[in-house]
Amino acid sequence: MIRTGEEYRESVRDGRQIWINGEQVDDVTTHPAFKPLVDIRARIYDMAHEDTTRDVMSYPGSEGERNAVQQKPPTSVEDWHAKRAATDAVLSDIGGVVTRVGDETIGEMWSLIDGQDVLDEIDPTFSTNVKRHIDRACYADPFHVSANTDPKGDRSKTPDEQDPDMLLHVVRETDRGIVVRGAKYETAAAYSNQAFTKPTIANWGNDALSDYALGFILDMGASGLKYICRTGFAGRAPVEDYPLANRFDEVDTLVIFDDVEIPWENVLFYRHTRAATFIRATLHRYSAFAFVQRNLRLADLMIGAALWNVKQTGLERQPAVQEKLATLACYREGINAHLTGAIATAEPSPGGLLMPNQSLLYTGRVLACSQLHEMMHLARELCGGQICITPDKASFEHPETKPWLEKYYSINENWVAEDRRKLLAYARDLLNSDYAGHRLTFQLFAQSPPFAHLAAVYRNFDWDGPLDLVRYAAGLSDNVLAGAR
Structure with missing residues (x-):
């Protein structure tokens, strides 16, 4: 069920370790570099509760609760028209453009629905995790973002030929889950609730299994995470002179995984390069x-x-x-x-x-x-x-x-x-x-x-x-068709 803006603000006051401009941030909701986007995300939550925008931003669930239109898995053309209208309503209300506020990144979770059969073929153990987290992301309405890109290092080398931490990887397993090390670049990470963390397209060679081929849901308040942010644009110059930079800068972050434990129930796929490759190929279909x-x-x-x-x-x-x-x-x-x-x-x-x-x-x-x-x-x-x-x-x-x-x-x-x-x-x-x-x-x-x-x-x-069109127009024989197959 959709939270209020203040409930969202409280959810990111969780003691996470954030640095920007050489300064450690005490409260991401009040720091001048982050506050403008925190306020915008809070505004999106509040729009779902206000009389004038409630029906554009939310829909009634099976038990009468209100759920976010933008998070709903699409099953009809009407769903897509509603999503488009909700995004337009947000952008018009705030008077600018923001991208990583949840409605874009949630589509990657829907891709997992399409990948369940493939994941089950490889390892059905995680199928329940996938379903649970899709439901939570779609209906509990956390601020959900995406983690894709690693530092990568020397791309001419395989992961085992250089510092292994250049790509996020598993360092060990425990009874409770997997422990991962490395780093990811994530926009809006410092003020979001969770991220679908995925592997970068990498050179795994011919290996069927790899400690780099993993996907999981990351709780942004997890122990061992460190957030090192790029310099923000907000506050550099007066808002009257730079009205967009001061309001709509979505701060990008290098998220350090310093031996972070991911509970087994949050692991969506693990070690199988086929699963990782499939997920990467279908990631943006929504x-x-x-x-x-x-x-x-x-x-x-x-x-x-x-x-x-x-x-x-x-x-x-x-x-x-x-x-x-x-x-x-x-x-x-x-x-x-x-x-x-x-x-x-x-x-x-x-x-x-x-x-x-x-x-x-x-x-x-x-x-x-x-x-x-x-x-x-x-x-x-x-x-x-x-x-x-x-x-x-x-x-x-x-x-x-x-x-x-x-x-x-x-x-x-x-x-x-x-x-x-x-x-x-x-x-x-x-x-x-x-x-x-x-x-x-x-x-x-x-x-x-x-x-x-x-x-x-x-x-x-x-x-x-086009092939069939030219084959017919040019009078090509069936042999050509057979050869093309």
């Missing part, structure tokens, strides 16, 4: 939808910032400007078409769920990520050079500089200096700032690197259609 939906919202923000900038200077009627705006619109509608089509032509999954059309979903992800940098640059052109040279708010308020800035930044009675300053500051933070550069890199790699995006397309595209 979660890519929520991820790509964020790119759609980013496209809307870029269009809005660019269009307001050309409107305030009267350039929106120029054909060259309209062409650039139309290019941004094509990018936006391309993402929208892939998401809409992926729902409309959704496919039954091996585990009885309804997954978005895989070819459309993965090609939509490639479109959204591969063109994002070009669209950001196009939006920069439309916004103009003033987004990188405009003074800060303090200068607009200083008694000696204020008259000059009001003179040169006011256009008419509708566009006065303060509104122009706000617009230019917003566009700068969206497109030009350190935060904007970080966001671009994150979108490019957050669900695996570009080559893996294309590999997913290759695995899911229907190649038989």
Whole structure:
């Protein structure tokens, strides 16, 4: 059942060891680097309890309890429309884009439903664990995130040829569970409740068993965990000058596993490289939808910032400007078409769920990520050079500089200096700032690197259609068909 925002805050005050900027954090809910995102996640919980948003964010369970729409395993097209509406409601309410808040990473748990048969073939011991944790993640509604990437070390070497801790691995078994050592990079780890911890795609050679091939549910308050966070963007500069960086930075963390014991009941698969490979291959069949939906919202923000900038200077009627705006619109509608089509032509999954059309979903992800940098640059052109040279708010308020800035930044009675300053500051933070550069890199790699995006397309595209079309049109013999099989 859905918690309140305050109940969530209390759940992450568990004494975990967190460092940022060389400082150990006493309370993640109040520290300035983390508080903005803690507050947003708390807001998501609270939206499920408020009259105006309860029905968008939650649905009644079998016993009358309210469960989160975004966590519900999808079995119908209506479920996907509801999830899309819930995510849009959150992003509109907070006025920005956040990714690792639970609705994206929960899809990886649904993939385990589809993988139960494979996991049972390998070792049925863990099947009960999988079901229990899927139920808990979907219905108890913890803040659930994902742990994928290891430091890796020298990738030309196998794990046993270098420091073994470069990839998370089991060091021993106990009566209570497995003890693991290594590290993982996890966004939002410092202020979440649990993570589905998975193996990185690694060079296991021909081994059927490997101490590196494991997946488990990690309790973020477990003993032996240490959280070393990258420098945050919040608080570096006034919020008036960097309105996005101060509110929407999702702090990434190197999570150190210093001989952490994982109880047997939390282990989902262990040692079998076949299971690890299967899980990696199906990991994003659901979660890519929520991820790509964020790119759609980013496209809307870029269009809005660019269009307001050309409107305030009267350039929106120029054909060259309209062409650039139309290019941004094509990018936006391309993402929208892939998401809409992926729902409309959704496919039954091996585990009885309804997954978005895989070819459309993965090609939509490639479109959204591969063109994002070009669209950001196009939006920069439309916004103009003033987004990188405009003074800060303090200068607009200083008694000696204020008259000059009001003179040169006011256009008419509708566009006065303060509104122009706000617009230019917003566009700068969206497109030009350190935060904007970080966001671009994150979108490019957050669900695996570009080559893996294309590999997913290759695995899911229907190649038989074009082959059959050309075989018939060219009059090729059946021998060609037999050879292709």
